[in-house]
Amino acid sequence: LSKKLTSTCFVRFEKELCAGRGTCLPVCPTKAIRIKNKKAIRIVEQCIGCGECIRICRERAVSAATEGPEVLNDDHIAIALVSPVLYAQFPGVMPKYVLLGLRQMGFQHTIDMSYFLEMFQCATEEFISRNRASGQAPWPLISPICPVVVRLIAFKFPNLLPNVLPVLRPVALMAREVKRRLIPEYLAQNRKVVLYYINPCPTKKDPACLPAGKQPAPTEIALGINDIYPQLIKHVDQIRAADAIPFYQSRFEYETCATGNASLWAMSGGEIADMDIDRSLAVSGMDETIQYLEKIELGLFQDIEYIEFRTCREGCLGGVLNATDKYLAKSAVQKMVKRFGLGRRLHRENILRLYKKGEFQSDKDPSKLTTLFGARKKALSIDAMQKIEKVLQMIKGTDCTACGAPDCRTFAEDVVRGEAELNKCVYIVNK
């Protein structure tokens, strides 16, 4: 297997399927991909898991490092952690039917994210209103929701790490709740428990790539929405056609219900739409995310309090592992919001009490994130930069990618670093 695959923590490249066209080269925001011997290979340390290479590859040679539904079996208790993006895949279907479908697929518990999204919203509003007085964090604060954005900042804009809102993400709150209240009971019965994250993007790390001893307990597995969709839609259709809706016992309210407020989160702007923040923006798409981060680094947008970034266009429903067209999904969300309204269910005072206890404070040191990219490339000296300029003057500069690098500038840098040979440039060879 290892001969066929080159993988990072987030994506896998299947060499036998790769046609070597190199369409993935220029779309990689960290320029992590090079083509060698006509097959895509990747420089692992620079991958931030955005999935743009998966999106562009016509041969389907790139896939997410997620599992398929075949991992579900009887030897363990399966808990599904469901984000509202999943409901958006089923236009016209009530979220509760989607959750029932998951039950029929073999999940013993389905945890809906709505509650935890509300908690996050409330904690964020509180942090921002306190920050107006304390100035503890610099403006604009950046949403921590999209993990690709956070990794992009750690890799390309480390100066902006203090701008990332230090509030625990809803998915972390959700996993913590499950680990506190649900899992211990099963562990006491000596049952094995597996947490399944059902994701619209390849952003959850493949546990196989974590260093030994760092395996999370209980086992955590990432499933792509498109991995489970074919099975799930069959169950959902059956449930909708049946005379009687199957009944499953649920212990907690968050096992069954979804809200309009939460549905909004699937699309760009959904995070800030209902938040009580004076000046906020929502930006989506990889190119524009990078452009805005560059401008924030120049000192712009300090009059904005909060920016929601999503590297996928239109937000999470534009994620590369979704099963339904993003515009159809968006329309499904809008209909759902119209139907459910935007009311919140949790009591603000209760959340604020938890906030004061520090329950939402992310204790992750943002500066540690930069160490994610262990073998970061050495900074260039003036001398090396001069050599790069010289190489650039010799080659044509059309970014043709025939050499296997994403653009001429990167190729020149690879040459100067001794990682590529100048004669790989078609222009040099044919001169």
Added chain:
Amino acid sequence: MPRLKKSYHIKARDFIGAGEASINVQNLLKSMDFDPRLIRRVAICGYEGEMNVVMHGGDGTMSIELDDKRLTLEISDDGPGIEDIALAMQAGYSTANDEHRRMGFGAGMGLPNMKKNSDRIQIESQKNNGTVVRMLFMIPEKGETD
């Protein structure tokens, strides 16, 4: 001593694309081994200068030249020039029009900000004869800052 020089074009009245030259300078410095605080100062000066060109100056150029010890950032344009440089250096003095102010510019802090963030600033300008703003930044020796 190895030296590096690069120039970037600034387009007149291009408010949407404004900042591109400064971002290019910033990205160049980020790929090299510079103190982030120095990069930030250069970027702020670059952006202020670039906005001045976009708003008042006509087409212009941003050039960066550096060696081990010093970095020079030069922003030049072929615009109307500055009549009274001493007045223009005063905080709050601005010749911005309503259009500029609607976009949030024109606080009269551009040149003062550039003076504050650079180690030395030199302005050459004559009425109707363009402007050259040259800023010098000393590069701290390795190990000197932390």
